[in-house]
Amino acid sequence: MSLARQIRFGLGKLFARHGADDDAADEVRQYFDDAVAAWKERGLSDDEARRAARCELGNPVAVGEQVRTYGWENAVRTFVSDLRFAARQLRHNAGFTVVSVLTLALGIGASTAIFSAVNPILFEPLPYPDASRILTIWDSYHGARSELAFGTYRELAQRSHTFESMAIFEPWQPALTGAAHAERLEGQSVSAGFFSVLGIAPVVAAIFNPRKTSITDPGS
């Protein structure tokens, strides 16, 4: 099958639609006229010949339809007329159209908004350099995950050669008191090497200096 020919013929039929349909219809009509003429040559009258041809060949309209529905362009044509029909129906029922469009718009908008919030927070890794090499170590107690004791951390940090550096952290919720009212803040209290483990530096202020921490922290 020559693809170029398929496309050329299909497009030709699609864009010169009226002419092409006429062509197919002409060919079918010609075929039936020839059949009628052939019957007449055998001595049948006009009506008899017409009936004989119809008996022999079937319904010309059905044949024309069969010929017309050939080819990929027919699927395109059906699709386009379906679209036209849909557009017409929507124009007739303005109320329904407005409600549907609003429903779709809100639905799509909400989904998009939720996804664009959820994706970076839940699914994409946080943008640390070498994020794949940062691990959290947990202890386990009766099969359940539990937090490390500081002693365990200290021993790990001293003896393990698996990690470049280690730090320890725990949730911290300080209360901020001011003139108006007190507020509880969400935070983490972290050991001195925390930012060097993550491989980041704060934009303002200096990073902790491990040497100045009062508790001996062998992690960094």
Place this chain on the structure above:
Amino acid sequence: MNDANTDVIQGTLDMLILKTVSLEPLHGFGIARRVEQISRSVFKVNPGSLLTALQRLERAGWLDSEWRQTEKARRAKFYRLTRAGRKQLDIETEDWNRRASAIARLLRQEG
């Protein structure tokens, strides 16, 4: 003879059309009549299948078509075999002969 099956054997319509048109350019009805005559009415071609097949063969590049005057001074769409069509006819004829002789051998065998 009325109940005898006059359907063209499945898969052979293309070959019959190509062969018929290879002798001289013909229009749809001419092809159908020629097939019926030469086969002595064993095969009758259904017009819907024939005209659809002609479109398919033309798309495949095996036939070219042209609107011309018939001998009765009417306009008809004539189909002509292309060079690719002739090659295709050779392929299909060879394939058919191979299968037909195999069937003949199978039917000749004795129990």
